[in-house]
Amino acid sequence: MKRLRTHRVLASVAALAAVVSLPACGAEVGTERSGASAVKPVVSADAVKVGLLNSLSGTMAISEVTVRNSLRLAIDEINADGGVLGRKIVPVSEDGASDWPTFAEKAGKLVRKDRVAATFGCWTSASRKAVKPVFEKYRSPLFYPVQYEGMEQSPYIFYAGATTNQQIIPALDYLKKEGVKSLYLVGSDYVFPRTANKEIRAYAKANGIEIAGEDYAPLGSTEFATITNKVKASGADAVFNTLNGDSNVSFFKEYKSAELNPKELPVVSVSIAEEEVKGIGAQYLKGQLTSWNYYQTTPSAKNKSFVAAYKKRYGADKPTSDPMEAAYTSVYLWKAMVEKAGSFDVEKVRKAADGVTYDAPEGKVTVDGETQHIEKTARIGRIRGDGLIEEVWNSGGPIKPDPFLKSYDWASGLS
C-alpha cells in the first residue's frame, strides 16, 4: 500500500516536471535570444543607484574595505557638489565575502534587482572573472579599481587600475636600467602571479636577463624559509615579488633573518601599497621597491585634498594607496562619461567614454575607449621607514594601455 502510493507520487512528480519544463526551453546557442537580457538602469528624477561590490568579510576584506571607503568618499563629494546630471548617487552595498561565486550572485542582484547604473568594485582577478559574464549578459558596466595581469578586454568592464604595460613592464625597464642581470620570481599561487611571471619571462628572454628561479606559495602561506634560502643561493640581482596579502609578512621576515638586504638584493613588489606596508611593518620593508601609478606622496594639488579628505573622514593614521585612488578616480570618470553622454544609458556612456579625462590624485588620466583601460603614469617607489613610499622614477607621462601587449615584439607568443 505504502509502496504503491510513493510510486504514484514519484510518477506524478515526474510528469509535472516534464509538463512544466517542456515549454520552458528557450533559445539555443548561436540563435537570437527570445528575451533581451540587457537590463536598463532605473533612474528617478532625483536619484541614481550605483552598486558597490567589495569583500567586507573574509580574507580580502582588509584590502577591499579601504576601496569601499574611498568609493564612498567620492560619492559623497559628488553628491555634495550637486550629483550627476542633477541626480544624487545612491550607493547600494553588497558583500562579495572573498568568495568568487558570491561575487557573481551579488553582481546579479545589483544589476537585475537594484538595476544600478554602474557597479564599482572587485579586487582579485578571480572575482572579476566570476562577475564578468554577469555584467556582459545584462550589459551593465563594472569599474574595476585594481592593477591586474592584462589579457582581458570586456566591453562592460572599465579597468581603472594598471594593466601590465603600465606597472610590470615599467618595473622591468627600471631594473634593467639599474643593471639587473638576473631575476628571481616569487609569487602567490594564483592567476595574477602566474600570468605576470609568464610575461616577465618573455621580457627577460628578449632583454638578456636571466631568470634565476620561479617559486609559488599557496595563497595565505606563511612558510618561506625554503624559498628565501633558494633566493639567497641563486645569486640573483633582484627579486620580483607578486606575493599577496599575509604571505608578504612571513616572506619579508624570513628575508631579513636570512640577512638579505635591499642594497644587495632588492625586492620589487607589485602588490604592496601603503596599506600593506602598515600591515607588514615598515621596518621589514625599508628600502624595498614597489611599482604603482600612485603613492600617498605623489605631488599634486588634487592628491593633497584627497589625502586630507580621506584622513579627515577615516582617521589620521589611515594611509591612501593606489587601488583606493583608482577606485576614487573611477567614480569621477564614470560621472564625466555620463555627463559627456548626457544620459545614464549604458551604451551611450560607453560610446562617450573615449577621451574622457580627469585630473586625478595620480595626475591626469584619460580613458582609452578602444580598450576601456585608463592611460596612467607608471611610478617606481622606495618604501621609507615611516611606511610611506617615495617615488624614485616615473614614466614621464601617461602610458597608453596595451592589455594584450600587442605593441611589444617579445610578447607576441603570449596570447
Next chain:
Amino acid sequence: MNISPRLRAPAGFAVAAALLFLAAPLVLSDFRLGLLAKYLCWAIVALGIGLAWGRGGMLTLGQGLFFGLGGYAMAMHLKLADAGDGKLPDFMTLYGSGTELPWWWEPFRSPVFALAMVLVVPMAVAAVIGLAVFRRRVRGAYFAILSQALCAAFAIWLVGQQTSTGGTNGLTDIQGFFGYDLGDPKNQRMVYFIIAAVLLALMIGVRQLYVSRYGELLVAVRDSEERVRFLGYDPALVKLGAYVLAAGMAGIAGALFVPAVGIMSPALIGVVPSIEFLIGAAIGGRASLPGVVLGAVAVAWARSSLSEQFPSGWTYVQGLIFIVAVAFLPGGLASLKKYVVRRPASVETPAQPARKPAAEEVPA
C-alpha cells in the same frame, strides 16, 4: 491536520512538488529563482550528508571534494562545448603554455562521457577512500580530518594547475548547456526545473532507503557498530554504501550547480565550503529527510538575504544562528516537531514505534 502517518510522506512530497514546480516559479522573479536553483544544489549535497552523517554517523566534512569532481566534470564539458569543435577553452589560450588540450580533457568533449563521469568519478573516489578507511575502522574525528585534508589537497592541486584547470579563477563564463543558451531567462528556468526534479527524485529515493532494511542497518551501525558486527554483518560495507551514495549526490549537485550559477572554482570545494555544506544539514536536523533539505535551503537563503540587508555585519548573525541551533537544538530544527506534536502523537496508534526515537537522538 489529521493525516494518517502512512500518508504523511507522500503528502509531504506532493507539497514539496507543488512548492517547487508551481509556487516558486509563480512567486519568485527570475533572479530569485536562479538563486533558489543554487540553494537546491546545496540541498542535494545535504541530502547525501543526511544519509552518511545523520543516519550513518560518518562526519562527512569533505563533501566539497565530490561536489568539485562532479562540478568540474560538467564544467569541463560545457567549456569544451562553448569553445566548439577542435578549439580550446578561452582560459587555456590565455594562461596555457601550449595550444594542445591536455589528454585528460579530450574525452570530456563527449556529453555522454561527461555525464557518466559526474557520477562515476565521485563515487569511485569515495569507494576507494571508504574501503581504505572503514576497513581500518577509522571513525569520528580522524575520519573528519581525513575528509578535510582530501578536499584541501584537491583544491590546492586545482589552483596549482592553472594551465589546465583555470587555477583560482576556476572555470567561468559558461555560456551554453547542451546546446541551450544559458543567457536566455527561459533556459535558466529550465535549469531550475531540472534541479528541482532531480532533488525531488533523490529525496524519494533516499526516503525509500531510510525505510528499507538497509536504512535500519545503517542506523544500527551508527548507534552501535560492534553489536552489528557481532550479529554477522560487515559494518564497513554498510557505511561504504551510504558514503558512496552521498558522494554521488554531491557530484550530481556540483554538476547541476555549473549551469545554475555559471562557474566552478576551487573556492567551492575547499575546507570552508565543505563545512558550510554541513551547517545546513546540522541546523535542519541531520537525521531528518525534510530537515536536511529545508535546513540547507534555509541557511543559504538566510545567507543571501542577511548579507543583502547587513552587508557589513551579516557574518556575525550567521554565526549566532549556528551557535544557537547547536546549543539549544542539537537535533536541528526538525527536532522542534517533537515538542509541537508530542501530544497528538501519543494519541495516534504508533505506526513505527521503534524507529522514531533512534532517528532523533543522534550521537555526535
